[in-house]
Amino acid sequence: MSRYTSNQYQAKQANAYGLIHYTDNEHRMWSELYQAQISLVHRHMVNEYIEGLHHIDLPSHRIPQCSEVSEKLQKLNGWQVEPVPALIAYDRFFNMLANKRFPAASFIRRQEDFAYVKEPDIFHEIFGHIPLLTHPQVAAFSQFIGELGSNVTADNHAWLARLYWFTIEFGLIKNKNNINGVVPMGSGLASSPTELIYAASSEAPQRRPFDVMDVLTTPYRIDIKQPIYYVLESFDQLAEISARNLVIDILQARKMGLQDPHHLLAKAC
Numbered sequence: 001m002s003r004y005t006s007n008q009y010q011a012k013q014a015n016a017y018g019l020i021h022y023t024d025n026e027h028r029m030w031s032e033l034y035q036a037q038i039s040l041v042h043r044h045m046v047n048e049y050i051e052g053l054h055h056i057d058l059p060s061h062r063i064p065q066c067s068e069v070s071e072k073l074q075k076l077n078g079w080q081v082e083p084v085p086a087l088i089a090y091d092r093f094f095n096m097l098a099n100k101r102f103p104a105a106s107f108i109r110r111q112e113d114f115a116y117v118k119e120p121d122i123f124h125e126i127f128g129h130i131p132l133l134t135h136p137q138v139a140a141f142s143q144f145i146g147e148l149g150s151n152v153t154a155d156n157h158a159w160l161a162r163l164y165w166f167t168i169e170f171g172l173i174k175n176k177n178n179i180n181g182v183v184p185m186g187s188g189l190a191s192s193p194t195e196l197i198y199a200a201s202s203e204a205p206q207r208r209p210f211d212v213m214d215v216l217t218t219p220y221r222i223d224i225k226q227p228i229y230y231v232l233e234s235f236d237q238l239a240e241i242s243a244r245n246l247v248i249d250i251l252q253a254r255k256m257g258l259q260d261p262h263h264l265l266a267k268a269c
C-alpha cells in the first residue's frame with residue numbers, strides 16, 4: 001500500500017503488549033526532528049497547534065509509545081492513537097476516525113528523509129497530528145469525516161479524502177498578525193522542516209480561499225511539496241463544512257470532474 005513511493009520502509013510490529021521497539025538510532029532521529037521542529041512550529045504554526053502541543057506534552061528525546069499518548073488524549077477528549085504498519089486504505093482510515101482512533105504508522109524516517117518524507121511516519125503522526133487533535137473542532141471534523149466515509153460507498157472515498165487532505169493534513173488558516181495573512185495549520189506541515197517554511201513563506205505555491213467545490217475537484221499528490229494550499233477562514237469553518245450535504249457536493253463535483261493535474265506535475269519538487 002505504501003509501496004508506490006520511492007523509499008522503502010519496513011513496517012514495525014507491536015509486541016504482545018502493544019509496544020513497538022525502537023533502536024537508539026531511531027530514538028535519536030525523533031530527538032533531532034523534535035529539536036529542529038520545536039522552534040520552527042513556534043515561529044510558524046497556528047497558535048491552536050502550539051496550545052495542543054503543550055496539552056499533550058510529548059517526549060523530546062525518544063519516540064513515544066501510542067499507549068502513553070492515548071492515555072493523555074483520552075482524558076482530554078476520548079481519542080486514542082493506535083499503531084498501524086504504514087499508510088492505510090481509506091475504508092480502514094475512515095472507520096478508525098469514526099471510532100475516535102487515530103492510526104499511527106509506526107516506523108520513523110531515515111536521515112536522508114529528515115526534512116521531508118514521502119509517506120507518513122511516526123513523527124508525522126504524533127508530532128504532526130496529535131497536538132491539533134486536542135482541538136475540539138479538529139477532533140469533531142475528523143470524526144465527522146470518518147463517519148461519513150464509513151456510511152458512503154467506496155467510490156466516494158477519494159472525494160472525501162480531499163476534504164481531509166486540504167484541511168487537517170495540509171491546510172492553512174487566516175491570521176491577521178502574519179505578514180501574508182495566513183499561517184500553516186496542517187499536520188504535514190508541522191512534521192516537515194522544509195514544507196513548513198515553504199508553506200508559510202514561499203511564493204511558489206498557490207494559496208486559495210477554502211471552497212468546498214474547488215477542494216473536492218483538486219487532485220493532490222502525497223509525495224511532493226504541495227503546489228496548492230487552501231486557506232480556512234477559521235476553525236469554525238470546519239463545522240460549516242460538516243453541516244453541508246457533502247454527498248450532494250460530491251455528486252456535483254463528479255459532474256464537474258477533477259481539475260487538470262498537469263500544473264501539479266510541472267511543479268513537482
Ligand SMILES: C[C@H](O)[C@H](O)[C@H]1CNc2nc(N)[nH]c(=O)c2N1
Nearest residue numbers: 086087088093103105120161164
Ligand atoms: C484521507 C487521507 O488520504 C489521509 O491523508 C490518510 C490516508 N491514510 C493514512 N494512513 C496512515 N497510516 N496515516 C495517515 O495519516 C493517513 N492519512
Ligand SMILES: N[C@@H](Cc1ccccc1)C(=O)O
Nearest residue numbers: 116117118119120188191192
Ligand atoms: N511529508 C510529511 C509526511 C507525510 C507524507 C505523506 C502524507 C502526509 C504526510 C513529512 O515530511 O513529515
Ligand SMILES: [Fe+2]
Nearest residue numbers: 120169187188
Ligand atoms: Fe497525516
